[in-house]
Amino acid sequence: MNSKISDKVLQWYDANRRTLPWRYEQVQIADPYRVWLSEMMLQQTQVDTVIPYFQKFTAKWPTVNDLASADLDDVLHMWQGLGYYARARNLHKCAKTISEQFDGAFPRSPEELANLPGIGPYASAAIAAIAFNVPATVVDGNVARIVSRVFGFSTPIQQNQKQIYSAAESLTPLLRAGDYAQALMDIGSGICTPRSPKCQTCPLHTDCKAYASGIPEQFPGKLIKPSIPTRYAVAFICIKDNNILLRKRTGEKMLHGLWELPGSDWYADSLPELPDEMQAPYADVKHTFSHFHLITRVVQASEIDPEYLNGAEVACNINELDQLALSTLTKKLLKVRNRNG
Ligand code: SF4
Structure with a gap:
């Protein structure tokens, strides 16, 4: 047979x-x-x-x-x-x-x-x-x-x-x-x-x-998938003179080698608290990876609290972003800027 x-x-x-x-x-x-x-x-x-x-x-x-x-x-x-x-x-x-x-x-x-x-x-x-x-x-x-x-x-x-x-x-x-x-x-x-x-x-x-x-x-039977957890983060869109602050993800982090907006780590419990002076216009963006959802509060700020910087930030020309390796997540976060002007 x-x-x-x-x-x-x-x-x-x-x-x-x-x-x-x-x-x-x-x-x-x-x-x-x-x-x-x-x-x-x-x-x-x-x-x-x-x-x-x-x-x-x-x-x-x-x-x-x-x-x-x-x-x-x-x-x-x-x-x-x-x-x-x-x-x-x-x-x-x-x-x-x-x-x-x-x-x-x-x-x-x-x-x-x-x-x-x-x-x-x-x-x-x-x-x-x-x-x-x-x-x-x-x-x-x-x-x-x-x-x-x-x-x-x-x-x-x-x-x-x-x-x-x-x-x-x-x-x-x-x-x-x-x-x-x-x-x-x-x-x-x-x-x-x-x-x-x-x-x-x-x-x-x-x-x-x-x-x-x-x-x-x-056939075959289906395995009931456990629901995936949600993590939270803050990211900043900070643009001056047509340059946006970005940094490269390093080490063994997910997406390492790709450019991202400066911001917090990805926390497991809730959105990190922001200092009052950083309560600028924002939007919450949900992105789903294979093992978790990530909700990112994208804040458009003229200054960033040094707590959220790691020294690797670089000012990149906003019109040349297509020359950088950006993850789908970062592209999604950047759309907040386009939405809010
Ligand atoms: S179940 Fe799949 S393998 Fe079996 S006859 Fe139908 S299409 Fe073909």
């Missing part, structure tokens, strides 16, 4: 594959750099969002050696809007490692790939399969959902990783592993969707236990 399933998946792929800028007709000509770059960008991000970023990156840095020689600031700047900036820092670190320690050639085995910065178990298997046709078992969220449904697993994915992996492994073909992995990605994003799977058009519907049950959308 299992080779029958992979045959059906591959036949379907030959007729229905999506055309994407990092895909190749034959694995023999696949460029591991482009495969790796796409996999790094696609983590936590939709294909449609990734495409323009992928095109910009490959136009500016056509090879891994080009990316390795780039300034981290330029990479972060180009990454703006994709979020999860640790990925961009790891991307740069990984490019440097490949360039300096592997002479610009990506290793082929999932084990070696998994030792590189930013490449986890899923990405190492995906790169090995897609770039080198290694029959690695590739399991991302889409594949886990398809496998759970075909085998009729009702346990939530997060609690059933081992069973899903070994079921996925039993289906992985020895030949055309890259096409097979990409086929499942396409089926997962276009057919076997979380809420309304289009089973009638699915190449697996005669093999699928969830389909046979009549309630495929209820």
